[in-house]
Amino acid sequence: MDAEFYKGRRVLITGHTGFKGSWLSKILSMAGAELLGFSLEPPTEENLYTEAGISALFKGRDVRGDIRDLKSLQQAFSDFRPEIVFHLAAQPIVRTSYLEPVLTYETNVMGTVNLMECVRRTSSVVSVLNVTTDKVYENPEENRGFKETDRLDGFDPYSNSKSCSELVTHCYKRSFLDAMGIAVSTARAGNVIGGGDYQKDRIVPDCVRAARKKEAILLRNPNSVRPYQHVLEPLYVYLTIAEEQAKNPAFAGYYNVGPDLSDCLTTGELAALFCEYYGEGLSWRAENENGPHEAGFLRLDNTKIRETFGWKPRWSAKEAVRRTVEYERAEDKAACMEAEILEFMGDFYV
Numbered sequence: 186m187d188a189e190f191y192k193g194r195r196v197l198i199t200g201h202t203g204f205k206g207s208w209l210s211k212i213l214s215m216a217g218a219e220l221l222g223f224s225l226e227p228p229t230e231e232n233l234y235t236e237a238g239i240s241a242l243f244k245g246r247d248v249r250g251d252i253r254d255l256k257s258l259q260q261a262f263s264d265f266r267p268e269i270v271f272h273l274a275a276q277p278i279v280r281t282s283y284l285e286p287v288l289t290y291e292t293n294v295m296g297t298v299n300l301m302e303c304v305r306r307t308s309s310v311v312s313v314l315n316v317t318t319d320k321v322y323e324n325p326e327e328n329r330g331f332k333e334t335d336r337l338d339g340f341d342p343y344s345n346s347k348s349c350s351e352l353v354t355h356c357y358k359r360s361f362l363d364a365m366g367i368a369v370s371t372a373r374a375g376n377v378i379g380g381g382d383y384q385k386d387r388i389v390p391d392c393v394r395a396a397r398k399k400e401a402i403l404l405r406n407p408n409s410v411r412p413y414q415h416v417l418e419p420l421y422v423y424l425t426i427a428e429e430q431a432k433n434p435a436f437a438g439y440y441n442v443g444p445d446l447s448d449c450l451t452t453g454e455l456a457a458l459f460c461e462y463y464g465e466g467l468s469w470r471a472e473n474e475n476g477p478h479e480a481g482f483l484r485l486d487n488t489k490i491r492e493t494f495g496w497k498p499r500w501s502a503k504e505a506v507r508r509t510v511e512y513e514r515a516e517d518k519a520a521c522m523e524a525e526i527l528e529f530m531g532d533f534y535v
Contacts, residue, residue, distance in 0.1 A: 188215075188216035188217065190431075191213055191217065191269075191424070192217035192218065193218070193219065194218050194219065194268050194269055195219045195221070195265060195266060195268045195309070196218045196219065196267060196268070196270075196271065197220075197222075197265060197267035197269070198210060198221070198271045198273060199222075199224060199252055199270075199271070199273055199274035199296075199300060200224050200252075200274030201220075201222030201224050201234075201239070201247075202222070202224040202226060203224070203228060203234070203273060203277075204232075204379075204382045204383075204384060204416070205273055205316070205377060205416060205419075205420065206222070206224065206234075206274075207234045207237060207381065208381075208420055209420050210222065210242055210243070211242065211522060211523070212420060212424070212526055213424075215526065218269075220244075220246060221246040221247075221267065222246065222247050222248060223248045223250050223252070223258060223261050224248075224250070225249065225251060225274075226249065229383045231383045232383055233380070233381030233383075233518075236519070237518055237519045238519055246265065252292060252296035252299060253295055253299065255299040255303070258299050258300065259302075259303050259306065261303075262303040262306070262307045263307070266307065267310055268309055268310060268312070268431075269427050270300070270310055270312070270313045271316065271423060272300050272313065272316060274292070274296060275292060275350075276288060276292040276293055276343065278343065278386050279344065279479060280386045280477065282341055282342035282343035282344075283341065283342060290342065290346045290349070293346035293347055294346050294350055294353060296350075297350040297353045300315070301313075301353060301354065301361075302357075304357070304362065304367060304369075305357065305362065305365070308365075310367050311366070311368065311431045312427045312428075312430050312431035313367060313369045313427075314423055314426055315351075315370070315371045316371075316372050316374060316419075317347045317351055317371050317373050317374075318344065318347045318373060319331070319373055319376070319412060319441070319483055320339050320343070320344035320483065321337050321339050321344060322335050322336065322348075323335070323340075324339075324340065324483065326482040326483075328482070329484070329486070330443075330446050331441065331483075331484065331485055332441070332488075332489075333373075333438075333439045333440065333489055341477065350371075351439070354369060354371050355439075357369070358437070363434075368430035368436070369430075369437055370426050370427075370430055370436075370437050370438055370439065371439050371440070372419065372422065372423055372426060372440050372442050373441050373442065374414075374442040374443065375411070375414050375442065375443030375444060376388075376412060376414070377413075377415070377416040377418075377419060378413055378415060378505050379415050379417070379508065379509055379512070380512020380515075380518070380522065381518065388452055388455060389455075389509055391403070392456060392463075392469075393513055396465070396467050401469060402456050402459070402468070404452050404453060404469055404470070404471055404472060405471075406452055407451060407452050407453030407471050408453060409451060410449055410450070410482045410484065411450065411455075411483055412443035412444050412449050412483065412485050413444065413449070413450055413502045413505065414442075414443060414444045414448075414498065414500075415508060415509075417499075417526065418442070418499065418500065418505075419442040421496075421499075422442045422490060422496060423442075426440060426494075429494065438493075440489060440490050440493075441486060441487050442485070442487065443484070443487050445487065446486070448498065448501055448502050453469070455506065456469040457469065458503055458506040462507050463513075499529060512525070
């Protein structure tokens with residue numbers, strides 16, 4: 186993979202104002218892509234999109250729109266005529282999905298229907314990637330990593346809606362897009378961490394908020410195992426998939442994107458690492474709370490992505506936490522973000 190593929194390419198990103206979307210927008214802008222973003226306003230008052238100046242990267246093609254609105258999304262496609270599409274727009278929080286299940290399904294399921302319908306109507310598109318989640322699988326909480334062939338059936342409204350998003354994608358791929366020569370994949374990413382994430386009900390943002398207040402970090406489920414990885418890990422894979430399937434549709438498929446099984450951590454271990462790197466006497470403690478169901482064990486088997494593209498994780502979970510703290514302490518957030526991208530993806534820009 187190299188940046189020359191994306192130089193001058195018209196790339197549409199849904200959800201570009203979010204955490205992952207902001208990092209992806211920065212990477213593609215540095216590669217010389219022509220970008221259009223379609224998204225709601227950033228989800229939190231403090232956000233990476235604003236502090237890193239992401240809006241300027243879109244050169245006026247920064248569209249505020251709701252993925253549930255087919256008409257406005259279609260207008261964006263018709264005006265821009267994208268070649269590559271990254272679909273990141275979603276309602277991404279498990280707890281919010283219990284409070285607002287209808288909104289969650291409307292956004293994550295019908296939003297995907299609308300996206301795929303716009304792709305079907307737009308002849309310029311050659312490659313599409315729908316970003317879903319590690320939580321799409323039916324989870325009996327066995328001591329193994331999920332494979333792409335495992336049954337899809339997320340438990341909670343968020344996870345289940347993303348399972349449905351996968352099925353919508355599979356249907357449009359088989360029914361329409363394969364015959365049109367449009368390559369389509371989904372990427373089931375593990376739990377991403379990194380600088381600039383301020384979303385509620387996520388472990389690292391909770392760590393950052395506690396550190397700023399000089400309070401102990403409160404953990405609901407300190408023994409829960411998750412496939413934590415730095416945000417640049419899955420983004421590198423997303424870019425690889427989109428490029429390779431554009432060149433050869435045989436690469437289109439369904440991919441897990443997560444760390445090696447040996448690098449998965451409990452929430453308590455992750456919080457302890459954050460405390461170690463942050464210093465200043467920061468600590469964590471368990472918080473007894475009768476909250477909604479959350480899986481206690483979740484891992485991904487990344488064999489397919491390794492064997493297909495020769496990919497392997499670059500930064501361990503420990504390094505990912507260190508980088509997150511480094512970003513939090515940086516005075517110039519945008520400069521820190523760019524430096525991390527260049528260090529992690531140096532060969533991408535050569």
